[in-house]
Amino acid sequence: MEKVWERGNLQDLEQEVIFNGTCCFCGACGAFCPEYIFYEEEMPRTRQKCYEIFGACYDFCPRTFLPVFEIERKIFGSVREDKLLGFYRSVCMARAKDEEILAISQDGGVVSALLIFMLERGLADAAVVARKCGDWGVEPSVATKREEVLESAGSKYTQCPSLLGFGSALREGYEKIAFVGLPCHVQALRKVQLSPFFDFNKASERISIVIGLLCTETFDSTLLFKKLSNEGISPSEVKKFDIKRGKFIAVLRSGERFEIPVKEMADVERSACSFCYDFAAELADISVGGVGSPDGFSTVIVRSERGEKLLSDAEEAGFIECRELSAEKIEEVRKNALRKKRRNLKKIQKKAESLKILNLLVKLEDLERLLI
Numbered sequence: 001m002e003k004v005w006e007r008g009n010l011q012d013l014e015q016e017v018i019f020n021g022t023c024c025f026c027g028a029c030g031a032f033c034p035e036y037i038f039y040e041e042e043m044p045r046t047r048q049k050c051y052e053i054f055g056a057c058y059d060f061c062p063r064t065f066l067p068v069f070e071i072e073r074k075i076f077g078s079v080r081e082d083k084l085l086g087f088y089r090s091v092c093m094a095r096a097k098d099e100e101i102l103a104i105s106q107d108g109g110v111v112s113a114l115l116i117f118m119l120e121r122g123l124a125d126a127a128v129v130a131r132k133c134g135d136w137g138v139e140p141s142v143a144t145k146r147e148e149v150l151e152s153a154g155s156k157y158t159q160c161p162s163l164l165g166f167g168s169a170l171r172e173g174y175e176k177i178a179f180v181g182l183p184c185h186v187q188a189l190r191k192v193q194l195s196p197f198f199d200f201n202k203a204s205e206r207i208s209i210v211i212g213l214l215c216t217e218t219f220d221s222t223l224l225f226k227k228l229s230n231e232g233i234s235p236s237e238v239k240k241f242d243i244k245r246g247k248f249i250a251v252l253r254s255g256e257r258f259e260i261p262v263k264e265m266a267d268v269e270r271s272a273c274s275f276c277y278d279f280a281a282e283l284a285d286i287s288v289g290g291v292g293s294p295d296g297f298s299t300v301i302v303r304s305e306r307g308e309k310l311l312s313d314a315e316e317a318g319f320i321e322c323r324e325l326s327a328e329k330i331e332e333v334r335k336n337a338l339r340k341k342r343r344n345l346k347k348i349q350k351k352a353e354s355l356k357i358l359n360l361l362v363k364l365e366d367l368e369r370l371l372i
């Protein structure tokens, strides 16, 4: 029998995660606790000491422990066969049919189109998204209208404490919440949803869909903008950031394109991202990314029954169009996942050995077996 849920408090969280360099800044610890302070990309802090013996902050953090198979069984009704992509029902490529969405979204606009479909058809009453603030800063936002979804379209390659947005949506009384996030956000949301210790107004029943974004890493905004400024680029000049075919790309408002090989971006990567082994947002209902699909399309991994129904309903209603993705292209997505896992598991292993903590429920010697 697999050991599943563990317990801890603020001190444990600080020791194992926050002061240990593994905090992914997802916002889960502060989503329900007013004592937490999130300021820009500084590590989460609390206003005062906390004497709770067991804390929700420890429980919800995706980096304290992550009972992957337990979550899969509960959400998907089964566990993965594909160790690289996680449990899934199908993979396809898709794009929004609305020209306005296509024009401002990152890839095929599938994420925005699905959110708008859900809001307009009453399948969701709010969507937790990541909105751009200032010159490429990012903050969680609760969107309830088409315009607000569109305002948040596009990838921001810095980290957003999106779970704070989920906490706000619950407090504001939304009952059918669609959530968009990176793999770490999705892991945290599943932990909140399935936590046996806390019942936040039956949070689980108030989540209508979880859309995950494929993710290799996020960048530290200070370091990223410093790097760009060394190249003579100010964030205010940038219209869109992208990562395609091994290049980090800044498309400037002037129309100019500035490219840096992703390999040369290692110095600005958020170091906590190197302790993440999830590329494909493995615990989402639907995962969406750019790799594998031609420009203007998104690669869509459908995992849950709920996700499958949403995609087919949105297609039938004319919000998106789906096309087959070849086995060769799916393999490309798997290779990206393998690359991230191989690279980061080594770091997780090193960290776990020295500090005896791990965010996987497997023994260290079994880690490699997860890959094949």
Ligand SMILES: Cc1cc2nc3c(=O)[nH]c(=O)nc-3n(C[C@H](O)[C@H](O)[C@H](O)COP(=O)(O)OP(=O)(O)OC[C@H]3O[C@@H](n4cnc5c(N)ncnc54)[C@H](O)[C@@H]3O)c2cc1C
Binding pocket: 104, 105, 106, 107, 108, 109, 110, 111, 112, 113, 128, 129, 130, 131, 138, 152, 153, 154, 155, 156, 157, 158, 159, 160, 162, 180, 181, 182, 213, 214, 215, 216, 217, 218, 243, 288, 289, 290, 291, 298, 299
């Ligand atoms: C940090 C990051 C790294 C990524 N890495 C990869 C990768 O390695 N390979 C790959 O194939 N795809 C990657 N993606 C996904 C890809 O960039 C697109 O987000 C995805 O294809 C969806 O495109 P779309 O046109 O459907 O989305 P859109 O319709 O443009 O919607 C994008 C949605 O993403 C949300 N969002 C944007 N930035 C963030 C953020 N920082 N945190 C949480 N939510 C956010 C927005 O709120 C919006 O709802 C990454 C995305 C991000 C944000």
